[in-house]
Amino acid sequence: MSGLRRWGGYVALTVVFAVACGLLSWWQWNRRAEAVERIDRIEANYDAAPVPLNDLVPEVDDPARAAEWHPVELRGAYLADEQLLVRNRPRNGLAGYEVLVPLLLEDGRVFVVDRGWIPAGDDPEAPASVPAPPAGDVVVVARLRAGEPEIAGRTAPAGQLATIHLPTVAAALDAPVYTGMYGLVVSEDPGVAESPLPNFRPSLDEGSHLSYALQWIAFGVLAFVGLAWAVRRERKLARGEQVPPKRRERDAEIEDALLDAQG
Secondary structure, eight states: OOOHHHHHHHHHHHHHHHHHHHHHHHHHHHHHHHHHHHHHHHHTTTTSOOEEHHOOOSSOOOOGGGGGOEEEEEEEEEGGGEEEEEOOOOBBTTTEEEEEEEEETSOEEEEEEEEEEEESSSSSSSSSOOHHHHHHHHHEEEEEEEEOOOOTTTTOTTTSSSSSOHHHHHHHOOSSSSEEEEEEEEEESSSSSSOBBBOOOOOOOOOOOHHHHHHHHHHHHHHHHHHHHHHHHHHHHHOOOOOOOHHHHHHHHHHHHHHHHOO
């Protein structure tokens, strides 16, 4: 009975381990599916011709994830006094900021535009200078991006944000603000002599999720292979058959032989 209880415990442990491996593999499959979906959106939208914003994002709170990375044409005027900096944005190993400027559109709504990246200054809490946006009426081409969530416990000084959390930007403006999407600047007309550095083209690398998913499946299968080997060995011992010694036992025998030879 004690043997059955012991082997029942081994089987239960193996099943639990295999189920855990299966869940981790499933999680990696889902992560890969998300990465492939993101890459498909980039390939479909990134180099598309610009269209009016309302064609892709008709409502201010519309997330419009299928349109992410698609260029849109915006007409209006920058609200330079409402400019915000997004802190902790590294680029090529350098600390810096993203520059957000709300754009008051011709229809009275406000769309948040990310004009690009600037480096931190000597003061780690602020850049040395921030290039001003074009004054007056401007035509902006920008690629759509989804807003970012808030991060619990992360704060920022006045005039700065910890993340591109669009509802936070909207709360400070007295106008309907797009809170589902914002835009990365592609071009501005008229332009200015000095602008923040443009954002990089997004990576098309899906990562190692597929190999990790297959590895977790392999680990789950190997657990049952190991259990089957242990059962077979136990049966041979019960029948009095000779079984190959374990590696540790063989090593101990070799050490004893060497000691005997030296003695």
